[in-house]
Amino acid sequence: MSSSNEDFVFGRHAGIDFLKTQEAEKINKVFLAEGVQEDFAREVYRYAKKKRLIVQRVPKSKLDALVQGGNHQGLVLAVASFAYADFDQLLDQLDQQEEAPLLLLLDNIEDPHNLGSILRSADATGVSGVIIPKRRASGLTSVVAKTSTGAIDHVPVARVGNLVQTVQALKERGYWVFGTAMAGEDYRRWNANGKTVLVIGNEGKGISPLLLKQMDQTLTIPMIGHVQSLNASVATGVLLYQAFNSRHPL
Template sequence: MKQEQNKPNQTEFVFGHYASVETLKGTQEINKVWLQTGLQDKIRNEVTQLAKKKGLVIQQAPKSKLDELTDGGNHQGVVLSVAAFEYASIDDLFDNAKRHNEEPFFLILDGIEDPHNLGSIIRTADAAGVHGIIIPKRRAVQLTATVAKISTGAIEHVPVVRVTNLVNTVSELKDRGVWVFGTDVAGEDYRRLDAKGATALVIGNEGKGLSPLLKKKVDGMLTIPMVGHVQSLNASVAASLLIYQGFSSRHPL
């Protein structure tokens, strides 16, 4: 992966019970383990046992400290300080498309919180030839050992950019000739998507969907028609359908 510019010594935080346990079982470099004071024994014992096997420093801290480390994320009393994954830049994504002699095809993820969703999306993106993924720095899952594991190696082939402001990034992409499409129940049928030109697809948060500000910035909205009783799809499943509609328009039978 490419290195995020000007931040070579950056530290990341993996948080949440399951994500932390998976990271402790993996090979990602871990600097410190933070456990919330008074954490229930089952989680505490599991995390402590795994941390001691790796010879890691375990730091007890109040919930307020863990809230601060995770920017209010759902940490469940466990936070890991890990060596930073390397990120790309927006220019890297355009360069990647150019190397393949293709029009840019990007994904923008608006606050995806589940590392399994992000890992699955990266895996699908790699399979369908997406040139890069853009994620926000705050209130969203970052590149973690769990994400890497779920992506089954695709994380090494799909550049991921993190940005401070997705709305500003969408404006930049549009200025550079990219058509940006969001997802909404009131959008146009996704099967009409033509992604032959420079295209970016915005996938919303698992529960809240696209943020109102992003909805106002996109060029169009797409919807996935559903006839069953459950009128929603997992974020990674929805992303996969949209990605492969883009793939189909670029590589017709």
Template sequence: MDSNEKKAEFIIGRHPAIAALKSQQAINKVFIQENNASDALREISQLARKKKIIVSTVPKSKLDLLTDNQNHQGVVVAIAAFEYASLDDIFACAAKENEDPFFLILDGIEDPHNLGSIMRTADAAGVHGIIIPKRRAVQLTSTVAKTSTGAIEHVPVVRVNNLVQTVQSLKDKGMWVFGTDMNGNDFRKWNAKGAVALVIGNEGKGITPLLKKECDEILTIPMIGHVQSLNASVAAALVIYQGFTSRRS
């Protein structure tokens, strides 16, 4: 492995690779597994060559090495570092759709699979942008890209230094901010019409106290089972879709 490959970010898997090649993502190189003539890999190779991207046919062992033995499905795409958006960018996304802004604020999500899954839901539900902190939280990585199955190419992500200050700024712009916690109002009654931001907390600790104080309302998911918690991405999906439903009712 040369020094450039060691520094590269990788997108792995067939669907994420196709999504990246159809997007504006800056791609350095595509690695295709030799002796694999599947239709999906043939499509990936054709897409890459149309964009004049180098395609390298390599043994499976090479792909295993590049991906630390993850399930790469015979393809690895070496990309430039993931680009982050600005707050102005995500407001512009809402304006382009002629819609009131609908943002997600992720307070310390640490698992890249959770972030990727949340991005898939956000894309499906018409969320205009996701805001994450620069520290003590997962950033955009190849694992996030793979789990998002292409949504990373369509949902802009903003990194900020301070979530509390960012929320205060959003409220100054007329947005309503809703948090999620074990104690709050039933999320099924949430009316998300207008300009809204939804805060999803850390997998174990939830929303930090200072950020919770800035929320206009706290939403909770009623549960009657023995396990009184849900995976962060599952909980996010439920509340996001309540927002989606109420905004289109």
């Protein structure tokens, strides 16, 4: 199993994307199941050869054990643990860019599948970086990598100790902070131009009360059905595309 310095990327799309885009030093081992389709096997060998990596053919049962039953689709990469961006360095880098940054701050998202899906939407909509807490939340894991289908390699993720202090620091740097709340303004009126932070709350509890007090404005997604809440990753996708639309009008 993985050590503190090793994790796994698995699945055909995520695995191939990692082989294509990452430096060889980040990939410790390439495991390919015996009996996979020849076209897929040739693709794995082609990218592995470019990085001078050895492909180990192993029984499917070994891959099942490595990823604890995850859907590996015949490919598992043992990789160096996922690196987090430094929060202050990330902000300094964003200050050098011409376009105003759009940051996503996640308040204790616990489900790694939700985090992976959120990273996928963040990559698609041009999010500059994602901020997560160090405690009581999902970190960057192999499940997150798999669900993100490669986005984990392209969206910087910073971990911080205190979200309230982090938001205060962002405000001092000129960011406007928007959060989700049932009594908020209709998200379709949201203009996300300028230095913007979108805060997404926990799957069940929403944004914590102390953090909610730090919002410059709250947003809500109107619903006409019987269920009055959306999955956290779905809600994030809806809001991020509103931000994208306001920043990139037709």
